[in-house]
Each structure stands twice: as C-alpha cells, then as structure tokens.
Amino acid sequence: MHQRLQTCLAELEERRDSYLGYPVARDFSFSELADFLDVPLNNLGDPFSDSTWQMATRELEREVLELAAGWMRAPTGEWWGYVCNGGSEGNLYGLYLARELFPDAVAYFSQATHYSVSKNLHLLNMRHIMIRADEHGEMDYEDLRESIRINRDKPVIIFANIGTTMTEARDDLTRIRAILDELAVSQRYIHADAAFIGLAAPFIEPRPACDFEDGADSISISGHKFIGCPIPCGIVLARKHYVDRIARSIAYIGSLDTTISGSRNGLTPLLLWYRLKTLGREGMRQRVEQALGVADWTEQHLREAGIPVWRNEQAFTLVFPRPADTIVERFQLASEGQWSHLICVPGVTRDMIQALVSSMREDAEQ
Ligand SMILES: *Cc1c(COP(=O)(O)O)cnc(C)c1O
Numbered sequence: 001m002h003q004r005l006q007t008c009l010a011e012l013e014e015r016r017d018s019y020l021g022y023p024v025a026r027d028f029s030f031s032e033l034a035d036f037l038d039v040p041l042n043n044l045g046d047p048f049s050d051s052t053w054q055m056a057t058r059e060l061e062r063e064v065l066e067l068a069a070g071w072m073r074a075p076t077g078e079w080w081g082y083v084c085n086g087g088s089e090g091n092l093y094g095l096y097l098a099r100e101l102f103p104d105a106v107a108y109f110s111q112a113t114h115y116s117v118s119k120n121l122h123l124l125n126m127r128h129i130m131i132r133a134d135e136h137g138e139m140d141y142e143d144l145r146e147s148i149r150i151n152r153d154k155p156v157i158i159f160a161n162i163g164t165t166m167t168e169a170r171d172d173l174t175r176i177r178a179i180l181d182e183l184a185v186s187q188r189y190i191h192a193d194a195a196f197i198g199l200a201a202p203f204i205e206p207r208p209a210c211d212f213e214d215g216a217d218s219i220s221i222s223g224h225k226f227i228g229c230p231i232p233c234g235i236v237l238a239r240k241h242y243v244d245r246i247a248r249s250i251a252y253i254g255s256l257d258t259t260i261s262g263s264r265n266g267l268t269p270l271l272l273w274y275r276l277k278t279l280g281r282e283g284m285r286q287r288v289e290q291a292l293g294v295a296d297w298t299e300q301h302l303r304e305a306g307i308p309v310w311r312n313e314q315a316f317t318l319v320f321p322r323p324a325d326t327i328v329e330r331f332q333l334a335s336e337g338q339w340s341h342l343i344c345v346p347g348v349t350r351d352m353i354q355a356l357v358s359s360m361r362e363d364a365e366q
Contacts, residue, residue, distance in 0.1 A: 020342040020356060021333035023196040023316070025228035027287070027347035030271055041266025045255025046247070047082050052254035061269035067276055068221065068235050071202050073213040081237035082259050083223070083269040087195030088116040089260055090220025090236035092123070094191035095159065096260075097218055097242045099124050102155035102187055108147060109159035110139040112169060114193065117159060126157070136312055137161075137169030145179045155187030156180060162194040162201065162210035166336050168317035168343075173209040173216065192216040196343075197316075198235070199276075200226045203288040204314050217242065223272050226345065233268035287346040291316055295344035298353045305357050316344045324363050331356050 016026055045051045047061045065081045084090050091114070095107065107126050109117055112133040121128045129147050132140040139161070148156055158180075160171040173190065180188050192210045194201060198221030201208045210216060223233035248257045279287070295316050302309040302320060309320040322328065322340040333340040342348075342356070 015332070018330065018352065018355070019332035020348060020352060021328075021331060021335075021340065023225045023343045023345055025226055025287075025345045025347050028228040028230075028275065030230060030274065033270065033274060036267060036270060041270075043083070043264040043266040043269060044262060045264075046258045047269075048080070049255045055266070057266045057270045057273070060273040064269055064272045064276060065235065065237070068199060069237055071199055071281075072211040072216075072219055072237055074237060075212060075239070078240050079212070079237055080240040080243040080258070081235060083265070083272060084234045084236050084260065085265065086224070086232045086234040087193065087220050087222040088114070088120070088234075090195070090218075090222075090234045091117060091159070091191065091193050092120045093236045093260055094193075094218035094220055094238065095120055095124055095126065095157070097238055097246065098157040098189040098191060099126055100246050101189060101242055102157065105155035105157045105187070105189070106151050107157040107159055108144060110137075110161060110164075110171065112137040112139075112164040112166065113159060113161055114165050114195070117193075127154075133164075133169070136310075137164040137167035138312075139171040139176075141172075141175050141179060144176065145183070148179065148183055148185065152183060152185070156185050156189070158188070158190045160190060160192050160210075160216075162192050162208055163197040163315075163317075165196075166317075166334075166339070166341060167312055167319055168196065168315040169312050170208045170210070173214045177215045189217050190215055192219045194219055195222040195234070196225045198222065198226065199284065200288045203285040204292070206314070208314075212237075212239070223268060227272065227275055228346065229268065229271050229275060231265070231268055231271065233265065233272065235272070291344050291346045291348070294348055294350065294353075297350060298342070298344055301350075301353060301357060305361060307357075307360065317341050318344070323360050327356070327359050327363060330359065 043056045044053050047058045061083050069079050107128040110131045110133040132143045162170050194210045201210050218238035221235045223229045307320050309318050311318045319339050319341045322335045322338050
C-alpha cells in the first residue's frame with residue numbers, strides 16, 4: 001500500500017511541475033494543517049448562524065469571507081457569503097438569487113461563458129439569451145443592447161465574465177450598466193463570474209471592474225485557481241437582502257438553509273483561511289505582480305520564437321496556435337479548436353516556459 005501511495009504521489013509531483021494550461025496555482029504548502037485530517041469536519045448550514053453541530057470551522061470561514069468581502073468592496077453589513085465547492089457552485093448560487101428576485105427575467109451571457117453556465121440556467125429553468133463575444137472573448141455590447149431592447153418588458157439578469165476561461169477576457173461592468181441605464185432597465189441583477197482572477201483583481205492595474213462598487217450583486221471566485229488550494233473550493237458573495245429572501249430556518253440542524261448543499265466542506269474554509277492569512281494583502285499583491293511579470297516575459301519570449309501569441313490586456317493567459325498533440329499533452333495545454341492557451345499563474349517559472357518553447361521548436365524543425 002505504501003508503495004502505491006508513493007508511486008501515485010511521485011506521478012502527481014512530476015505532472016505538477018509541467019502543467020501550463022490551467023488557471024491553477026501550485027505555489028503553496030499546507031502540511032502544517034495535516035492534523036485537521038483526523039477530525040470529522042462539516043460546516044453544515046449558514047456560516048453566520050450557529051448550529052447544534054459544532055465540528056466546524058465556521059469562525060474561520062467568516063474571517064475568510066470578511067477578508068474577501070473587503071477586497072471585493074462589499075457594502076459594510078450588507079453582504080453575505082459562504083465557502084462553496086468552486087466557481088461553478090458560486091455561479092449557480094448567483095443565478096439562483098437572481099431568479100428568486102426576478103422569476104420572469106431573461107439572463108444574458110456571452111458565448112465565451114464557462115460551459116457550466118448553460119447547465120445551471122437549465123437547472124434553474126431560466127429564460128436566457130446568448131450574446132456574441134468578440135474575437136478576444138469580450139461581450140459584444142451592441143448585441144447586448146439590441147437583445148435587451150427587444151425584451152424591454154422583462155427584468156434583466158447579466159452574467160458577466162471577469163476573465164473568460166479560454167482568453168481571460170473581462171466584460172466591462174461599467175459599459176453594461178450604462179446600457180441598462182440608457183434603456184431605463186430598473187429591474188436588474190448583475191452576477192460577476194470572477195472564478196479565476198477574483199481576489200487578484202484588486203491588485204491588477206488597471207483594476208478589472210468586477211466588484212460590488214462596480215455594480216455586481218453577487219460574485220463567484222474559485223479558491224483553487226489564483227489563490228491556490230489542494231482541494232477545489234470557492235467563495236461566493238452576494239448582497240445580503242437578496243439572501244434574506246431565500247433563507248429558511250431548519251430545526252434539525254439548528255441553522256439556516258441558505259447554501260446549496262447541506263453538508264459543507266469544513267476543511268476548505270480552513271485551507272483558505274491559512275492561505276489568505278499567510279499571504280496577506282501584500283503577499284497577494286506580490287504574487288500578482290510576479291505572475292504578470294512572467295506573463296510579459298512569456299509573451300515576448302514566444303514572439304521571439306516566432307509563435308504568433310496574443311493576450312488580453314493585463315491577462316495572465318496567453319493564446320497561441322495549438323501545437324502538436326504530444327506537446328498539448330505533456331504541458332496539459334487546454335485547447336479549443338485551433339487555439340491553445342497557457343496561463344501564467346503563480347508558480348509558473350521561466351524554465352517551464354522555456355521547456356515548452358524548446359519542444360515547440362523541435363517539433364517545428366522535424
Ligand atoms: C474555472 C471557471 C469556472 C468554474 O469554476 P470551478 O471552480 O472549476 O467550479 C467558472 N467560470 C470561469 C470563468 C472559470 O474559469
């Protein structure tokens with residue numbers, strides 16, 4: 001058994017040191033928290049209300065949420081959130097709140113939206129319209145304006161991408177709000193899908209508009225992407241009065257049923273807490289700066305190697321023609337059609353990029 005585990009670990013460590021195509025940071029160590037694996041944790045119910053069940057890390061979860069709410073400029077005392085299973089659940093939650101608020105609304109999202117969103121809209125049985133995206137993945141605002149205009153009798157739910165999966169394009173909340181103002185849409189809800197860049201956004205210049213002050217009503221952030229965590233997880237935040245509408249008190253757990261799943265991971269809030277406390281604001285700022293530095297360098301390096309690379313402004317993601325399958329596989333390059341991308345998350349080194357470029361060169365020479 002020991003041998004099996006060693007082999008499995010060695011394989012994972014080797015793959016960890018070469019993947020480049022997924023927005024998943026690997027610059028972390030959580031071994032200090034190993035003892036927590038020997039306790040049955042479950043953050044059942046609402047993180048802000050006590051429960052009869054006490055084997056939980058709700059207090060640390062609240063600290064994580066407070067920190068995230070601060071960075072996302074949530075209105076003091078007027079927000080709510082929980083640590084969820086990942087960006088997809090956070091997006092489902094935002095859409096759920098929006099639908100409860102406006103049951104007959106139409107949801108608008110661009111064609112570059114994450115694949116899980118169509119499924120979520122289907123689960124929630126919501127009317128929706130897919131908006132064109134431009135060649136770089138950003139929403140086509142003319143198409144949005146026109147689509148809303150012909151459905152002006154319906155409330156509007158905007159599902160905005162603050163970093164699309166493939167090209168990291170950022171829909172502009174300021175422009176979207178201007179369109180809603182222009183068309184005099186008063187019944188509106190904006191959800192920001194900031195799965196990848198979420199808590200990095202405050203440190204990117206110019207700052208991508210994705211937070212509450214920019215007009216978001218709810219925000220979804222993955223914990224295992226930019227932040228870095230060994231287990232998938234996420235943070236969802238929303239304006240509190242929307243959540244109050246759906247809260248139900250449940251006697252059996254002695255808490256409120258405000259979350260999507262009943263039993264909730266108690267380990268991931270702890271991991272996020274540890275991560276965010278050790279990094280702090282300054283640590284996060286430095287990671288953003290370093291990763292963007294690597295992205296700048298990579299863009300230039302690929303271009304010098306004759307690879308026609310492109311990148312959205314201040315993005316960690318670089319897009320280039322899909323290389324040979326062996327290279328896609330070796331570097332775990334996510335690909336769509338004729339394009340592949342690589343993402344300079346913290347932990348990506350120049351050596352890794354150089355290894356990729358050498359492979360591409362060798363392949364071209366064959
Ligand atoms: C990764 C991603 C998601 C899904 O998040 P998970 O944490 O994998 O559930 C949603 N939207 C975007 C833009 C993403 O990049």
